[in-house]
Amino acid sequence: MGDLNRLEPVKAARKFIENYFPYCDGALLAGSVVRGEATKTSDLDIVIFDKTYSSSYRESLIVYDWPIEVFAHNLNSYQEYFASDFKRARPSLPRMVSEGIILKDKGIIDSIKSEAKELLSKGPEKWSMEIINTKRYFITDTLDDFIGCSNRAEGIFIANTLAELVSEFVLRTNNKWIGASKWIVRSLREHDTKFAEQFVEAFDKFYRSSAKDKVINLVDEVLEPYGGRLFNGFSLGKE
Structure with a gap:
């Protein structure tokens, strides 16, 4: 053009x-x-x-x-x-x-x-505790896959999923709009510039060097106010 x-x-x-x-x-x-x-x-x-x-x-x-x-x-x-x-x-x-x-x-x-x-x-509709706990469970499940993964190719895409889940969790639990693609980072920056920098740094370190520590610590910090990781006792759809 x-x-x-x-x-x-x-x-x-x-x-x-x-x-x-x-x-x-x-x-x-x-x-x-x-x-x-x-x-x-x-x-x-x-x-x-x-x-x-x-x-x-x-x-x-x-x-x-x-x-x-x-x-x-x-x-x-x-x-x-x-x-x-x-x-x-x-x-x-x-x-x-x-x-x-x-x-x-x-x-x-x-x-x-x-x-x-x-x-x-x-702002968006407020999440119920039921939704928050469901999201905690799926973040925990993805984090476990991330921690246990030894295949570089698979790890990249697990990290992608984890980044989307965590960004959504942070924004929605703070009654903020979410985004996709470039709007993930833009939405995080609108919410909290310092956290957005921490978020980008953690995943960037993994993508560059395969180091997982900052991503793991970030996820645990995000989940901690809501009870931390969730696996044992979680149930969905049981009557």
């Missing part, structure tokens, strides 16, 4: 709306270009609202030398996504709407943004 000659993100997004969605009721530009975190592979995340659409859809395009991700909704479907994101504790669409730069608005955007911001400020 001709990065040096392509339009600035907002200009490209506005031109895209004018030419491809001229009759929409509202549009927002979101994502890394809005947050100031864009890289050379970043795309333009554009949220479209159009009351004439029968359902929501997602589409990927390359226009004006920009990769563009379109998230199209009618004036009701976005609420279903808000509810789904709340349930899974990953507020992808609410975050995009909340942070989005307005590209076009026929008087609908302010109320939708307010809904998104209210959901984000509320």
